[in-house]
Amino acid sequence: MQTLRERKKQRTRIALLRAALGLFTTRGYEETTVDDIAAAVEVSQRTFFRYFANKEEAAFAVQEMVEAYYVAAVRRRPPEEAPMEALRRAVLEGWDGLSEVVESVVPVELHLRMYRQVESTPSLLAAHLRRSAETEEKIARVLAEREGLDVDADPRPRLAVAVFGGVMRVTERQWSQGDDFSLAGIRELTVSYLEQVGPALTESWRQG
Amino acid sequence: MQTLRERKKQRTRIALLRAALGLFTTRGYEETTVDDIAAAVEVSQRTFFRYFANKEEAAFAVQEMVEAYYVAAVRRRPPEEAPMEALRRAVLEGWDGLSEVVESVVPVELHLRMYRQVESTPSLLAAHLRRSAETEEKIARVLAEREGLDVDADPRPRLAVAVFGGVMRVTERQWSQGDDFSLAGIRELTVSYLEQVGPALTESWRQG
DNA sequence: TGTCAATTGTCAGTGGCTGTCACTAGCCTC
DNA sequence: GAGGCTAGTGACAGCCACTGACAATTGACA
Incomplete structure (x- = not known):
């Protein structure tokens, strides 16, 4: 510059x-x-x-930076960490470092408001989901490399990332529809949902 | 008529x-x-x-029917089946009944080709992912009802469906990029990937 | 300071999509 | 079975996202 x-x-x-x-x-x-x-x-x-390139790109320019930060965080995770744990910690790092990353361009609060706008605007949601899919592909490659696997021969990296991404999507959605619009709020929800996935998949939901 | x-x-x-x-x-x-x-x-x-309503709607009109069939299949599953097992069986029912559902409008082969077109066209992929998210919401509600839960109070139905949906997305993607474009091909891949998720999430990926 | 290159504005055009209005063809009643 | 009603259609005008082409401007740098 x-x-x-x-x-x-x-x-x-x-x-x-x-x-x-x-x-x-x-x-x-x-x-x-x-x-x-x-x-x-x-x-x-x-x-x-x-x-x-288009209207959509402006809407996601900040999100782009956040995602790059997240992917970098995954890459930085120590190799002895299990894949899912690495993803978990990287996401939390992401939320913790969000302000710093975003604030250089726009106020964090504006970015968080944009997050909710995305969830409530069909065309933006569609774009967001496709972008997320791209990010997941990047992360699957990072995981595969960490574990010394070939992404195209072994489906496990992509499967793990897709499962994790599914949970993150539910988190985003629920957060954007709740009434706690704080950064702390979505961080907490992330932790909570990640804790509940395992049991939700294996244990019975009845008579808690 | x-x-x-x-x-x-x-x-x-x-x-x-x-x-x-x-x-x-x-x-x-x-x-x-x-x-x-x-x-x-x-x-x-x-x-x-x-x-x-728009160009996109024409592209997904057949897919729409297939998804409705799938949701109905989930609803028909016996209530004693565990949630994930119900989803699994419903998806397989979906693949098995696909021809019958689709053929009334267009040749199955055309629909399968369209499937691949979706994966390779960014705007269509985005639309597909958003539509899938909507379908997942419907299914989460069906599961919640089956289990006697409130979807908005208990995140588990949405989490389970999101995880399952994540696996299905990887399946679709891999199938569309492989060279077995048959219905049997994607059915097999579905079974295979669903079998691998559990281990992929819990066991170590290293040294086989 | 003059030249070159990067940046921008203007203009014209394409494609998706919508509102409006008039017209036609199937439907329904007497 | 003639005539009125209405669903379905075509024609037209217009908005908005986006693109290519070319001219005008403005910073860089010798």
């Missing part, structure tokens, strides 16, 4: 991002046109599309 | 569906315009949108 040009670009990008997330979370995603976002930052619509 | 009007409508709908799936699987989803589909059936574009 040296030259004036580069600084200017960075500023435009962040301004577009902030304007986009701000409008998405207040007015709604579908109700916000790309023209609205561009106008808010006083650039042309064409310029918006030079920074983001 | 009595009056001439109704029969005509049904025929138009199926013609649109067949034309759509045909074009999607040969030319590709993004490469097929709604105008193309309408032209193939010799109706106006506006008419297409009177039968399907």
Whole structure:
């Protein structure tokens, strides 16, 4: 980030991002046109599309950073940890480091509000799920490497990641529909649900 | 299906569906315009949108039937079966009854080809994942009812379904990327992966 | 300071999708 | 079986996401 040009670009990008997330979370995603976002930052619509391939990409730019952080966290986990435990700890690291990662671009609170917007907007939810699937693929590869396996020959890394991802999805969804919108709230829910998966799969649900 | 009007409508709908799936699987989803589909059936574009809310809906109309069949199969499972076992058997019933369900509208082979098209088309994959999430919600409610639980108070039904769904997604994906495109192929893969989840989560992956 | 390259704006066009309105063809009643 | 009713359709206009092309501008750097 040296030259004036580069600084200017960075500023435009962040301004577009902030304007986009701000409008998405207040007015709604579908109700916000790309023209609205561009106008808010006083650039042309064409310029918006030079920074983001599409409207959706702007919505997930921050999430992108968070996911990269999470994948890196998995990669950093000590190799003696069992796969599921590594995923568990990495996710918690993710929640703990979220503020730091996000705050450099937008206020955490805005990002958390965006999270809920995603859950309540069908097209965004669809995009989110596809992106999650991509992230899961990356993580499966990391796990496979840790364990010295070939992802394409052994289904276990992908299976484990998919199962874990399923739990995370339920967590996100329940959090976004509850009334505790804090970072601590979703962290707690993560811990709680991960504890309950095992029993939920093996033990009877009746007469607790 | 009595009056001439109704029969005509049904025929138009199926013609649109067949034309759509045909074009999607040969030319590709993004490469097929709604105008193309309408032209193939010799109706106006506006008419297409009177039968399907959007292009995506045409792509998933058959899948919709299959999923409804699957949900019904879960509902039919005897209540003494453990939740995961009920899901397992219902899915297998689903594969077994697929031909019958699908063939009334389009050839099974076309539907299976569409399945693969979905996996390789980002926008379709996203839509598919969101639709799967909706189906999982329905199934979680069925399971909860079976077990006499409140879905919103007890996370276990949703967790179990999400875990199971995760495995199914890996199955679909691997099947669509392999070279056995038969119905038997995906059925076998389903059985195989479901057998491997348990061990994958609990046992060590190292030194066989 | 002048040249070059990166960045941006403008314009025109495509495709998905919607509202409106007029028209036609099947349906139903008398 | 003639005529009115209405579902289904086509034609048209318009919005929005997105793209390609080209011209104008502005920072970089000799």
